[in-house]
Amino acid sequence: MSDNDNTERYMxxxxxxxxxxxxxxxxxxxxxxxxxGDNEDVYSLRCKNPKGCDQRMRIAVKRREK
Ligand SMILES: [Zn+2]
Structure with a gap:
């Protein structure tokens, strides 16, 4: 499993x-x-900080051709 291909990380x-x-x-x-989009979807994801944080980040995820 390729880590780069399957995870998104951001600060x-x-x-x-x-x-x-x-x-x-x-x-x-x-x-x-x-x-x-045609090739990707953009998600608005809430920050995962367990202490609580309401910041949202926009992340584009490419669709995979099957
Ligand atoms: Zn945060």
């Missing part, structure tokens, strides 16, 4: 928490899609 711009999302986790957030 929250508000609290600095390192968010790590697997592709599967993101795809389960179907309701949080803010934009559907």
């Amino acid at each position: 929250c711009s508000k609290c600095g928490y390192l968010n790590i999302w697997t592709r599967d986790e993101i795809l389960q957030r179907g309701r949080e899609i803010v934009y559907r």
Whole structure:
């Protein structure tokens, strides 16, 4: 399994928490899609900081050809 290909990681711009999302986790957030493109969908994901943080980050996920 290729780590680069299956996870998204980014630093929250508000609290600095390192968010790590697997592709599967993101795809389960179907309701949080803010934009559907031809080749990718953009999700608005809430910060995972366990202390609580309401910052949202927009993450583009490429669709996979099957
Ligand atoms: Zn945060």
